Amino acid sequence: MLPEELKGTRMSTAQNAIERFSRYQRQLVGDAQSAHCAVRDVLDRIGDKWSMLMIMELATRSQRFSALHRAIPDISKRMLTQTLRDLERDGLVTRHVFPTKPPSVEYRLAPLGQSLLDPMAALIDWADRRYSDIHAARVRFDGAHGDVPR
Amino acid sequence: MLPEELKGTRMSTAQNAIERFSRYQRQLVGDAQSAHCAVRDVLDRIGDKWSMLMIMELATRSQRFSALHRAIPDISKRMLTQTLRDLERDGLVTRHVFPTKPPSVEYRLAPLGQSLLDPMAALIDWADRRYSDIHAARVRFDGAHGDVPR
DNA sequence: CAGTATCCTTAGAGATACTG
DNA sequence: CAGTATCTCTAAGGATACTG
Numbered sequence: 001m002l003p004e005e006l007k008g009t010r011m012s013t014a015q016n017a018i019e020r021f022s023r024y025q026r027q028l029v030g031d032a033q034s035a036h037c038a039v040r041d042v043l044d045r046i047g048d049k050w051s052m053l054m055i056m057e058l059a060t061r062s063q064r065f066s067a068l069h070r071a072i073p074d075i076s077k078r079m080l081t082q083t084l085r086d087l088e089r090d091g092l093v094t095r096h097v098f099p100t101k102p103p104s105v106e107y108r109l110a111p112l113g114q115s116l117l118d119p120m121a122a123l124i125d126w127a128d129r130r131y132s133d134i135h136a137a138r139v140r141f142d143g144a145h146g147d148v149p150r
Numbered sequence: 151m152l153p154e155e156l157k158g159t160r161m162s163t164a165q166n167a168i169e170r171f172s173r174y175q176r177q178l179v180g181d182a183q184s185a186h187c188a189v190r191d192v193l194d195r196i197g198d199k200w201s202m203l204m205i206m207e208l209a210t211r212s213q214r215f216s217a218l219h220r221a222i223p224d225i226s227k228r229m230l231t232q233t234l235r236d237l238e239r240d241g242l243v244t245r246h247v248f249p250t251k252p253p254s255v256e257y258r259l260a261p262l263g264q265s266l267l268d269p270m271a272a273l274i275d276w277a278d279r280r281y282s283d284i285h286a287a288r289v290r291f292d293g294a295h296g297d298v299p300r
Numbered sequence: 301c302a303g304t305a306t307c308c309t310t311a312g313a314g315a316t317a318c319t320g
Numbered sequence: 321c322a323g324t325a326t327c328t329c330t331a332a333g334g335a336t337a338c339t340g
Contacts (some may be wrong), residue, residue, distance in 0.1 A: 025238060038274075038277040038278055038281040039202070039273075039277050039278075040275050041217060041277065041281065041284070042274075042276065042277035042281075043196070043197055043202060046193070046197070046199070047193055047196070047197025048197070048312080049312080049313075052189070052193060064321085064322090065321070065322050065323075066319095066321065066322075074261070075322095076313075076314055076315075077320090077322080077323070078313080078314075078315090078323095078324085078325095079313065079314080080323095081322080081323060081324085082313090088291065089242060089287065089291040089292070090284045090287055090288060090289055090291075091283060091284060091286070091287025091288075091290075091291075092284075097322095100321090101321095102321045102322085103320085103321060103322060103323090104321065104322085105271060105321080105322065105323090112280060112283050112284070112287070115276065116276060116280075118272065118276075119269075119272040119273045119276040120273075121277070122268065122269040122272040122273070123192060123269045123270075123271070123273060124188075124189050124190075124192075126192065126265065126266060126268075126269040127188040127189050127191065127192035128188055128189075130262060130266075131188040131191065131192075133241060133262050134191070134240045134242075134262070136238065136241070137240055137241025137262070138239055138240060138241075139241075140241075141238065141239040141241075142239070142335095190306085198332085199332080199333075214302090215301070215302050215303075216301065216302075219302095222334075226334055226336095227302080227303070227304095227331075227332065228303095228304085228305095228333080228334075228335090229332090229334080230303095231302080231303060231304085232333090243306060247302095250301090251301095252301045252302085253301060253303090253340085254301065254302085255301080255302065255303090
């Protein structure tokens with residue numbers, strides 16, 4: 001499902017992106033902080049080690065803290081909490097506390113988070129299809145530039 | 151322009167992504183190194199501080215080292231070199247040396263890099279359209295959870 | 301011009317132990 | 321169960337100076 005203003009035009013999505021990006025870049029250069037660059041903001045959110053993993057995990061089903069931890073065993077409780085808080089703060093995930101005797105907390109993907117699934121899908125698909133090319137390029141590069149120590 | 155196999159189906163792109171991701175995740179959990187997770191690999195490449203910026207800059211036009219540095223003034227030469235090397239290694243960018251008296255080197259987006267533009271466009275568009283929602287969510291969150299220290 | 305080399309400072313993240 | 325609180329380590333990245 002492509003965004004409406006892109007559907008409306010006959011331009012390719014990529015061309016659109018380039019032009020849109022030019023705007024961001026001008027903002028960026030003008031702004032020493034680069035604080036208001038929306039693209040950077042998004043990458044900072046999903047570009048970290050666990051956020052995208054978490055979003056995809058919650059996309060399959062809403063889950064409680066411990067279930068998430070079982071689903072992603074190699075994350076520490078510290079990072080699990082922190083990532084969930086960040087996602088909650090940005091409105092991508094909602095947190096629901098059930099006041100049972102041992103407390104239980106369920107995390108759900110908010111509508112805003114769900115709207116991220118399509119763009120992320122495009123990226124995942126690219127990764128899936130181009131991974132072998134990337135790997136081949138790496139082997140070629142490493143072969144050409146003798147990184148062989150020893 | 152969506153990938154062909156997604157066009158072919160009537161499933162939503164996001165649903166596809168979820169299922170595809172489930173596969174990755176199983177690989178991930180099974181593999182202690184998580185080395186062969188294509189999604190992580192992509193995020194590691196474009197999720198860093200400068201790669202996406204560089205790709206977009208080279209998408210508008212092929213450029214020489216110094217031109218890139220002028221276009222993105224707040225990057226250090228060290229990181230400019232390193233980011234370009236990484237992108238070159240992965241086959242996203244090609245490097246062309248012209249043996250002039252002071253050497254000149256031009257960087258171009260390789261076909262593989264160009265194929266990344268569409269998925270990235272989807273992400274940029276999302277960021278553009280949802281940024282205000284995210285910002286609002288943050289303000290709300292920060293207001294509710296008194297982060298106000300004094 | 302297009303880089304290297306070196307030093308140095310932080311932010312990201314793991315490990316562990318404790319708590320309402 | 322669902323977290324906090326510390327402590328620690330590493331790697332990303334900035335600053336600066338030098339070079340073919």
